[in-house]
Amino acid sequence: MKAFKKLTAVLLALTMIFCCAFVASAEDEEKSGSEPFRIYCTVNGDPQTRRGFSWYTAENVPSLVEITDEEGEPVNAEIAYDDVFEWNGYYCHHALVSSLEPGSVYLYTVGDESTRSAAGTFSTDDGDQKTDFIVVADVQASTEENFEKGAATVNAALATMDSAEFIVSLGDFTNDSDNEEWDLYDKSFKEINASTTLVPIAGNHDGLGRKNWFRNMFCLDESESVETDDGVNYSFDYGDCHIAVMNTNDMFSMTLAQMKWLKNDMNSTDKDWKIVCMHKSPYTLGKDGKWPDAMYLQKSLTRVLDECGVDLVLSGHDHQYLRTKPLKGNRLNDDGSVYVLCGTAGSKRYEVRSFLAGAYLNTNFINTLVIQKNNYGNYWNGEDWNSTDERNIGGCFNTISVDGGTLTFNSYILSDELLDEDGERLITNTDSFTLTKETGKNEITYTGDNTTSRAEYIAGLVPSFAALAVYTFTDWLPKFLAITPKIIYVYITEDTF
Numbered sequence: 001m002k003a004f005k006k007l008t009a010v011l012l013a014l015t016m017i018f019c020c021a022f023v024a025s026a027e028d029e030e031k032s033g034s035e036p037f038r039i040y041c042t043v044n045g046d047p048q049t050r051r052g053f054s055w056y057t058a059e060n061v062p063s064l065v066e067i068t069d070e071e072g073e074p075v076n077a078e079i080a081y082d083d084v085f086e087w088n089g090y091y092c093h094h095a096l097v098s099s100l101e102p103g104s105v106y107l108y109t110v111g112d113e114s115t116r117s118a119a120g121t122f123s124t125d126d127g128d129q130k131t132d133f134i135v136v137a138d139v140q141a142s143t144e145e146n147f148e149k150g151a152a153t154v155n156a157a158l159a160t161m162d163s164a165e166f167i168v169s170l171g172d173f174t175n176d177s178d179n180e181e182w183d184l185y186d187k188s189f190k191e192i193n194a195s196t197t198l199v200p201i202a203g204n205h206d207g208l209g210r211k212n213w214f215r216n217m218f219c220l221d222e223s224e225s226v227e228t229d230d231g232v233n234y235s236f237d238y239g240d241c242h243i244a245v246m247n248t249n250d251m252f253s254m255t256l257a258q259m260k261w262l263k264n265d266m267n268s269t270d271k272d273w274k275i276v277c278m279h280k281s282p283y284t285l286g287k288d289g290k291w292p293d294a295m296y297l298q299k300s301l302t303r304v305l306d307e308c309g310v311d312l313v314l315s316g317h318d319h320q321y322l323r324t325k326p327l328k329g330n331r332l333n334d335d336g337s338v339y340v341l342c343g344t345a346g347s348k349r350y351e352v353r354s355f356l357a358g359a360y361l362n363t364n365f366i367n368t369l370v371i372q373k374n375n376y377g378n379y380w381n382g383e384d385w386n387s388t389d390e391r392n393i394g395g396c397f398n399t400i401s402v403d404g405g406t407l408t409f410n411s412y413i414l415s416d417e418l419l420d421e422d423g424e425r426l427i428t429n430t431d432s433f434t435l436t437k438e439t440g441k442n443e444i445t446y447t448g449d450n451t452t453s454r455a456e457y458i459a460g461l462v463p464s465f466a467a468l469a470v471y472t473f474t475d476w477l478p479k480f481l482a483i484t485p486k487i488i489y490v491y492i493t494e495d496t497f
Ligand SMILES: [Fe+2]
Pocket: 172, 203, 204, 205, 279, 316, 317, 318
């Protein structure tokens, strides 16, 4: 009997090895040779004349980008290639295309001499005062079904704003950031990414702490930036906007060196609209609002934003939609910045953590709150969290339109189940606001080199850690201890933490 069991075990093991080998070879077959995949066209410096391209191949082949005009005629763009490097089992290609014409539509393919991708397209900024773009956050899927749901949300955004010039993705593209998930993301988002320019922001799930992951994945401009390991800070002008992208994966959220970089960066532009994009949010009622990083951003980063006259701060991470009234110095102030936690385009959605209200977030700060979670669909009516609207249960996307002295923001939900009168999935405009200003008032007050060396970065780590520790023990911990009974109560009664 024992021998029979042993034999059965050996046969089972051999079968499993054979199956695994077969599956592996089938996967390898999918990603073999010089076929390019995970192709991204990203903002990289001046969007009137430049774009960054990145893609992967299974084999080590040379990089080749071909750019044509709309008619398919070759154009005189300059293309600089990085050395191909091995990364995560594949080969990674980066190319910078420059000397493009402003306000032009281009087609492109990537690959090598013999194997070319399908054609993608992008348009360069024409430099006028009008800019339209889409903002989404946290697809963070693991399964094909959920990536498809995220892609449906972004496709609804593109259909709602067909004039969008680029898509800001506020991070957490996938959940576990492994090759399998990125291949699923690629499958669902391939056509979307081939149709536009991407502005990617590093989320905490993007690479999950693996050094240099984000800068390898996308070809971004770090020529004048600040050192970080798990993400990238960069900025660019688009039309009359200056947009800075901050990495919130470093030192639990952000180092002092990054804040100095942001201050110099924002003071080096006279564009009328100053916008900051980052993954983690200073103001949130989601599950991550109870940790010190959100509090640290609220207490320290907001000072820099206030000093530089930032108009709008866009973030993700907490999978709910929350817009603040204008804030300055952590107080209501009509001259302050508006903070928008941009909901989630994906299917992982968070409830309100009511125990945070009053402790880590003054409810007077909230203008609009939309919860996308099944059986919740709450919104903030100024009195309680429990007003529900089933139209809120779906994927969230946001559109921004800047035209001279007016910035118009709209947030939408693509319903999971409700249909409109044409039988299409219902799209509900869940929030809308307009910011106005007198243009031509911003002045350049910083003209130096804003590069932070590795040595400066390392020298700043101890003060950064000290600042975080001070906020943690003097501000965050006493409040956390005070709300602990409420946290326990909500955990018992609502099973949320
Ligand atoms: Fe996140």
